[in-house]
Amino acid sequence: MAMFEAKELTKYFGGLAALSDLDLEVEAEEIRGIIGPNGAGKTTLFNVISGVYRPTSGEIIYQGKEISGLITSKIAEMGVVRTFQRTALFHKLTVMGNVLVARHLQDKGGLFRAIFGTNRRIDIEHEEKALEIIDFMGLSDLKNELADNLPHGHQRSLGVAMALAAEPKMIMLDEPVTGMNPTETKHMTDLIRKVRDEWKMTILLVEHDMKVVMGLCDKITVLNFGKKLADGLPEEIQENSDVIEAYLGGEEVAELLGE
Amino acid sequence: MSKHKVLSIIGVAALLAVMSVLPFFAREYYVEILIIFLINIILVTSYRLIATTGDWTLCHVVLMGAGAYASALMAKHFGWPFWMTMPLAGAAAGLVGLGIVYPLLRTVGFGFFIASLAVGEFIRLVWIKFHTPFGGPRGMINIPYVGELGPIDFYEAIPYYFMTLMITSGCVFIMYRIDRSRIGNTFKVIYEDDILAESIGIRVGRYRSFAFVLGSFFAGIAGALLAHRLSAIDPHQFGLDEMVYLLVWVVVGGTATFAGPVIGVAVMTFLFEWTRPLLAWRPLFFGAILIGFLIFLPGGLESLISKFAFWNKKQKTT
Numbered sequence: 109m110a111m112f113e114a115k116e117l118t119k120y121f122g123g124l125a126a127l128s129d130l131d132l133e134v135e136a137e138e139i140r141g142i143i144g145p146n147g148a149g150k151t152t153l154f155n156v157i158s159g160v161y162r163p164t165s166g167e168i169i170y171q172g173k174e175i176s177g178l179i180t181s182k183i184a185e186m187g188v189v190r191t192f193q194r195t196a197l198f199h200k201l202t203v204m205g206n207v208l209v210a211r212h213l214q215d216k217g218g219l220f221r222a223i224f225g226t227n228r229r230i231d232i233e234h235e236e237k238a239l240e241i242i243d244f245m246g247l248s249d250l251k252n253e254l255a256d257n258l259p260h261g262h263q264r265s266l267g268v269a270m271a272l273a274a275e276p277k278m279i280m281l282d283e284p285v286t287g288m289n290p291t292e293t294k295h296m297t298d299l300i301r302k303v304r305d306e307w308k309m310t311i312l313l314v315e316h317d318m319k320v321v322m323g324l325c326d327k328i329t330v331l332n333f334g335k336k337l338a339d340g341l342p343e344e345i346q347e348n349s350d351v352i353e354a355y356l357g358g359e360e361v362a363e364l365l366g367e
Numbered sequence: 368m369s370k371h372k373v374l375s376i377i378g379v380a381a382l383l384a385v386m387s388v389l390p391f392f393a394r395e396y397y398v399e400i401l402i403i404f405l406i407n408i409i410l411v412t413s414y415r416l417i418a419t420t421g422d423w424t425l426c427h428v429v430l431m432g433a434g435a436y437a438s439a440l441m442a443k444h445f446g447w448p449f450w451m452t453m454p455l456a457g458a459a460a461g462l463v464g465l466g467i468v469y470p471l472l473r474t475v476g477f478g479f480f481i482a483s484l485a486v487g488e489f490i491r492l493v494w495i496k497f498h499t500p501f502g503g504p505r506g507m508i509n510i511p512y513v514g515e516l517g518p519i520d521f522y523e524a525i526p527y528y529f530m531t532l533m534i535t536s537g538c539v540f541i542m543y544r545i546d547r548s549r550i551g552n553t554f555k556v557i558y559e560d561d562i563l564a565e566s567i568g569i570r571v572g573r574y575r576s577f578a579f580v581l582g583s584f585f586a587g588i589a590g591a592l593l594a595h596r597l598s599a600i601d602p603h604q605f606g607l608d609e610m611v612y613l614l615v616w617v618v619v620g621g622t623a624t625f626a627g628p629v630i631g632v633a634v635m636t637f638l639f640e641w642t643r644p645l646l647a648w649r650p651l652f653f654g655a656i657l658i659g660f661l662i663f664l665p666g667g668l669e670s671l672i673s674k675f676a677f678w679n680k681k682q683k684t685t
Binding site: 160182184190221 | 544545548549550552553556559560562563564565566567568569570571572
């Protein structure tokens with residue numbers, strides 16, 4: 109049974125079909141790239157899966173359970189967390205503060221603890237886990253820095269750190285390397301691979317940087333106008349003429365792929 | 368303990384000391400004003416508690432009314448003493464809050480604001496319409512006084528004042544602890560970015576309801592204190608006029624810090640009394656203050672304090 113499946117997933121905004129009869133099947137611990145031109149429906153897909161939008165029709169099945177129609181926090185509780193294309197952070201908190209907030213789901217203390225702040229041991233556990241993740245993302249030096257003051261690349265890393273702090277089983281990364289320089293991009297790419305290899309997570313990745321996508325993803329799904337254009341291994345996608353055409357004409361994509 | 372914390376504790380202790388001595392130097396009329404002032408502190412602090420999640424309501428005084436009516440009914444018809452009816456009034460107001468928050472949750476921001484007004488007005492209309500048990504438009508009279516405890520008669524202003532001072536201190540302390548707790552932090556996190564909060568598993572709806580019910584509970588306690596002081600309540604006391612004054616207090620004081628709204632009530636209560644000779648001009652006066660603050664000092668008076676602290680810091684480092 110696949111880790112995650114979307115069946116004939118459709119989302120209309122008024123008369124506009126943002127997603128149209130989309131089928132998707134992702135295996136556990138797979139890194140699946142979701143690519144397509146702007147407006148193809150990639151972020152809408154993430155929004156629908158994570159419960160920000162209700163699908164117009166179709167099914168979303170995660171670990172055998174239907175999750176369409178559930179609220180976002182419930183879906184996060186079940187193990188599906190996403191990052192945002194926009195910089196989504198708690199600006200007035202520090203890096204450490206942000207990651208600690210994201211530990212919310214993992215706090216088993218209950219209401220009494222939430223009001224009276226008891227159980228220092230749980231606090232310490234959370235701090236240690238938060239530090240682990242901050243280290244992992246390479247943000248240790250900045251852990252007491254205000255999120256607002258971070259350079260863009262680090263802010264995006266913080267977004268990923270927060271998603272990881274919620275300890276998901278499936279993580280959806282929305283353009284994680286946008287605005288990063290080549291060094292930062294390589295660093296993030298390695299981290300994503302490690303997240304799958306060491307933490308055994310399933311990853312959906314929306315990204316425009318083709319080098320990253322082709323190098324990182326096990327399989328790629330291409331969207332265009334809300335529909336699935338193609339599905340397959342990176343090599344297959346690179347040679348798919350429909351895909352090449354959809355991306356502003358063949359020459360430029362071929363160049364991007366280093367042919 | 369940090370220097371800041373020590374200073375705060377000294378500050379609060381000094382304040383309580385002043386508040387404990389004040390009634391002995393004031394005419395009875397002013398003691399009554401101080402009692403109402405203390406009740407309004409509970410009201411405004413509980414309003415701010417709800418507002419920390421980003422939900423601004425227009426029905427908060429109605430929930431105070433719910434507590435007032437509940438306490439009045441329990442005292443009149445069941446003969447229960449104040450120490451019983453007061454917390455139960457809080458619970459009643461909390462329950463009313465629980466009942467109305469679920470439909471309200473479907474709205475946010477301005478929609479929530481207006482929807483809360485509609486719900487509040489609906490509740491007030493129930494009080495106006497039903498002579499039994501609410502007494503209709505004339506409200507309820509002959510609400511039993513708090514009675515005696517040994518030689519202390521709470522019918523007198525000064526005993527009631529000290530009782531109110533203790534209850535207000537207790538309520539404010541509890542609300543302060545909640546504000547500083549993990550739950551309080553979650554409220555503020557929800558205010559800043561509720562979609563991000565949801566995506567990491569925070570059940571925003573649940574927290575918003577909790578804040579609302581909690582705020583309503585304390586509003587109910589304030590209502591009980593009011594009902595047993597005045598011995599009479601009517602639906603018009605809990606209408607939009609009062610609600611606007613509450614808004615003026617929070618705008619004048621500011622809501623970024625816990626103490627802001629209290630500063631607002633204090634300043635406005637003082638101005639209220641000071642302008643009593645010009646009673647007819649009051650709506651104009653307060654409208655002007657509201658607009659003036661919104662334009663020139665939207666952060667409220669508390670923002671002046673932080674600006675002063677910042678300026679002070681700059682002076683020290685240059």
